[in-house]
Amino acid sequence: MWAPARRDAAQAEYIAAPSLTYWQDVRQRLWQNRPAMLGLGFIIVLVLAAIFGPMVSPHNYYDQNLKFANIPPVFQTYEVGDTRFFFNSGNFNLYEVSPEGEIEGLLRASKKDLIKKQQQFKFGDETLILDTAKQTLTLDGTPLEPTGWQWNRSNLFGTDQLGRDVLARQLYGARISLTVAFVATLVNFFIGVFYGGISGYLGGRVDLVMMRIVEVISTIPLTLYVILMMVVLNSGFFSVVLAIGTVYWVDMARIVRGQILTLKEQDYVAAARTMGASTGRILTRHLLPNTIGPILVTLTMLIPSAIFIESFMSFIGLGVTPPQASWGTLTSEAVETLRAYPYQLFFPAAAISLTMFAFNFLGDGLRDALDPRLRK
Structure with missing residues (x-):
């Protein structure tokens, strides 16, 4: 039988739920997001495999043995x-x-x-x-x-047309892709965040000039940047990294600028300015920490894009050069023999797809966890 609850003034202010800080709540909500945790687990495994896999593998990415060419797994x-x-x-x-x-x-x-x-x-x-x-x-x-x-216990992923171990080249390609992701993260954080923060906070003519520079950079195709880098520095991994590091921060700068334009009108910013806080202190201690949520979400969304760009550049011959291996070069080489040896295309294509899915799932989970309005 249902009965009305007792009226107790002492229980009116009682909080049954545990008291959590903002970041504790974010961690708890992120932990409950299964796709995000699966993506995070895959990224951790991929990083560990890329670092330690080539060290323990009995094969390397460049040894050739034509006697054992095109052996399936x-x-x-x-x-x-x-x-x-x-x-x-x-x-x-x-x-x-x-x-x-x-x-x-x-x-x-x-x-x-x-x-x-x-x-x-x-x-x-x-x-x-x-x-x-x-x-x-x-x-x-x-x-x-x-x-x-x-x-095939000798070559778990088989061998390619030159008798090289596909698994060893796959792990080495993961190193290159993760290096590109690391460079894109550093560039986005140190250039894009501060560039967009300064532009949004100062405003006026400074913001106008800085944003016009961003628009000019964003209108030039990345492929053209890579070709120009190849002319000056020769083709290779360094040219791709330098090209991505030169232009990849513009999206982050725009997002941070939009956040700063909203936050700089808040009362705590006016109070800090009244107390004599410098522009650098207001940016680093008050504004940028309050934009960390959109920054983290944007980083996790831009990292798979950077990995895909490197793979695409290597696929069309503008990336790493042989005997170096990347997921793009592996797919480029495997396309020529797709009908005869489909496994050579399956592994690098699956690695690219799963990595992009993992970062996208993690980005979606971070977006939901960092937004208090989505709390159930």
Whole structure:
């Protein structure tokens, strides 16, 4: 049965919820956002893999071995006697593998018939015929059936057209992409934030001149900047980083300027100015800390854009140069052999997509957590 609550004056001012500071509330609400936490977890794993992965990997990003070119990460194995092997349709070779899936070596044909497009392999008294035209294996006249699928333990992501380990190049590409993200973050924070803050706070002619400079920079395409950097500094990773660092702060400057234009009319700013606070102190101690929410959200949104720009530049040949590897160069090389070896395109494309999703999910979560009006 329902009953009316007792009237108690002492309980009228009682606060049942725990008292939390602003940042404690932000952390608690961000923790409850599952997509944002998944994105943050993926970013942490990606950073750790990019830093420590190449150190523990038995392969590096530049060693070539044409004998082991275009080996997939998963293959069907065959057994003849005590020998386990698989057929690589990419280069028409047979490779001996261990029961654990490690590639032990290349099997040499005892006889090759170029007219019939056949190769013969001897396994004791048994003869295996490889028909490269039909891509069939015949053991003493009987078609040989595969024994099952095996994961490539020597190269977990397979190898590319030059026999280089795809996983090692993937991890090295993550280093380049995260370096671009780090540079974009520093440039946005130290140039964009203070440039936009000074422009918005001073206003007048100073704001007019500073914003016209921003508009001029933003109208010139980034690709043209990179081409100009390549002419002066030659193509490479440094040219892309310098181009992004030169122009990538304009969006942040505009956002911070808009926030400062709103906040500088508040009473606490007028009080600080009345007490004799300098322009630098008002900006650094009163205005910019109150814009930290939009700054963090904008940073997390601009970082995936910077990663995509670097990948696109490398894809069209304006980024890093061989033998360096980035996600853009990996996709560019894999497009040429997409139908034959789709796995070479899948891994870098998946890395770019998942990284952009992770930063976007984290940015959405930060936007919701930093806005008190969205508190449920």
